[in-house]
Amino acid sequence: MATVLDRFMEGDVRALSRVVSVVENRTDGYREILAKLYEKSGQSLRIGITGPPGAGKSTLVNSLARQFVADGKRVGIVAVDPTSPFTGGALLGDRVRMEELPTDGTVYFRSMATRGASGGLAAATDNVCIVYDAFGFDITLIETVGVGQVELDIIDTCDSVVVVLVPESGDAVQTMKAGLIEIADLFCINKSDRPGAERIAAELKHSLEVRHRSDDTWTTPIVPTEALNNKNVDRLYESILAHFEYAKSSGVLQKHRREQIRRKVRSIMRTRFQRELDARFLSELNLDEIIDDICDGKSNPFDVGDRLYDKFCRG
Amino acid sequence: MATVLDRFMEGDVRALSRVVSVVENRTDGYREILAKLYEKSGQSLRIGITGPPGAGKSTLVNSLARQFVADGKRVGIVAVDPTSPFTGGALLGDRVRMEELPTDGTVYFRSMATRGASGGLAAATDNVCIVYDAFGFDITLIETVGVGQVELDIIDTCDSVVVVLVPESGDAVQTMKAGLIEIADLFCINKSDRPGAERIAAELKHSLEVRHRSDDTWTTPIVPTEALNNKNVDRLYESILAHFEYAKSSGVLQKHRREQIRRKVRSIMRTRFQRELDARFLSELNLDEIIDDICDGKSNPFDVGDRLYDKFCRG
Secondary structure, three states: OHHHHHHHHOOOHHHHHHHHHHHHOOOOOHHHHHHHHHOOOOOOEEEEEEEOOOOOHHHHHHHHHHHHHHOOOOEEEEEEOOOOOOOOOHHHHHHHHHHOOOOOOOEEEEEEOOOOOOHHHHHHHHHHHHHHHHHOOOEEEEEEEOOOHHHHHHHOOOOEEEEEEOHHHHHHHHHHHHHHHHHOOEEEEOOOOOOOHHHHHHHHHHHHHHHOOOOOOOOOOEEEOEHHHOEOHHHHHHHHHHHHHHHHHHOHHHHHHHHHHHHHHHHHHHHHHHHHHHHHHHHHOOHHHHHHHHHOOOOOHHHHHHHHHHHHHHO | OHHHHHHHHOOOHHHHHHHHHHHHOOOOOHHHHHHHHHOOOOOOEEEEEEEOOOOOHHHHHHHHHHHHHHOOOOEEEEEEOOOOOOOOOHHHHHHHHHHOOOOOOOEEEEEEOOOOOOHHHHHHHHHHHHHHHHHOOOEEEEEEEOOOHHHHHHHOOOOEEEEEEOHHHHHHHHHHHHHHHHHOOEEEEOOOOOOOHHHHHHHHHHHHHHHOOOOOOOOOOEEEOEHHHOEOHHHHHHHHHHHHHHHHHHOHHHHHHHHHHHHHHHHHHHHHHHHHHHHHHHHHOOHHHHHHHHHOOOOOHHHHHHHHHHHHHHO
8 A cells, every 4th residue: 555655646647536435435545545645634715515406506516626726726626425316317417427527637527426334434435535634625616405414524524615506495495594504604695697596695694694794704605607608607606705705714623523523433433433343343243132132021122222332342 | 300200210201301302312310211211111102204304204193193093002202313414304294293183192202313423313212112102102213314434323123114105206206216125115195186206106116126035025005195185195104014024023123123122222332432531531631732732733633532542441
């Protein structure tokens, strides 16, 4: 692995792909690599793009990536698909979208889709972002369908969060306002040439005013875009940069990143617990016999869980 | 608590509500209660009703509940709202839906919505189902929007899983077929008076035929319903009973429940780890100092996490 890491440090994109795979699949030795790469991280601005299926997030992300490149930046993209049966298929367009991106190494794309990874998907995504950061990408764009807890955990790791809606989301906005305002640093109304765009923007604006805290000096912008026609994406781009400047100068960024580290430490401990539990502890036990006892009413999962926990942790 | 448990055992619904709250909020002593109630559980048939937002799941669940009651059964309902910002609002209708249900104690309804509970939400839902089971409900209906990993974990605990689609889901079915077929024991095409109902049923049927395994003697039914007009829900009801009979006689049910116990034991150990980590271990540490070191580049979250893990688990 030493040579792959050497090539990684030299900026070799194929070495990057190797390292991302090792980290995504948690291949042996991935932790040591991450510990090493972490030292080189901390420079990349992490932007989360989230919204309901069909909001045009991929097109928007590609368009933003091209603007960053035009501005002399290097961009890493992670698209997270939680592979819920009801949101599936987001990955079918991977090949199409990659054809739209520059192929000169200024943009790197990877999609994450680990059905059943549960809490592990958020941790794996964060790890891939650390790899991107260490590789020298100035910007990391994380695209995710905003549907579940895992995706919210991912979005929590971003320095700036763009919530993408479409005019058709209008009717739903009433009920989801509180949650959206909580996570959004910026709103984007994509496909804004469709009817209803102004109404949804007005509704959001009203909710933002009502909820605005006097100690908060950031006014959440609502940017209408037509990503497909590359219309107004530059305004969204500038708003993202403005939010980054605000976060830096107000101390929000530093505070947020400390909170991030705190959560990362916990997440690392939790991941290790689960891995050791599955890989070593439970596999060495005769669980069948224990389950027989529970089925026969001689015991119950709660007492068994506690007994095994004590044995695992204290014993 | 002893008197509440006594009243619970006597079938007092207010005592049931108290116990459900204790278990949902993980109030002190909840584990001991669960260990005790678990002995009385194992009789209830657990049916999961899942599907995209707007598929009419609540109406269908109410309608099914009334049919079970007409058949002399007692029914507990849990509605799980993952409180994603994009699916929010599902709970607004709680009062309305409860007005539709019998008030003679034959049906009990509870909604779960624990933002930020992460993996904990699936465990908490399972615990509430154990309480229902011990209370003597013959049937437990779990309703959830099928969007994320937490919801899939919940659905995995059900004896029968009904996936509810609507004709409008048609276009999406192509891309989500594999995932749906994996989790569905029965399909229900609700609002089947709308155009497209036959097409989506035909598409599903085709996919089921292609994927049918020769060792599987269950043929997944596709039942068209109009829950709002109470039309054909009796056919769905009978299909659910038929699936239960199949699961019992084929051994699938027993195998599934053993797998359930295995996962429950793991989940209990994981929950306890997280609780002890947060409540005791991390709060006693000076994490600020540790985070300072990481920010200053003297350390990294991976090495810190490992060191703390060893201290916690071996120390």
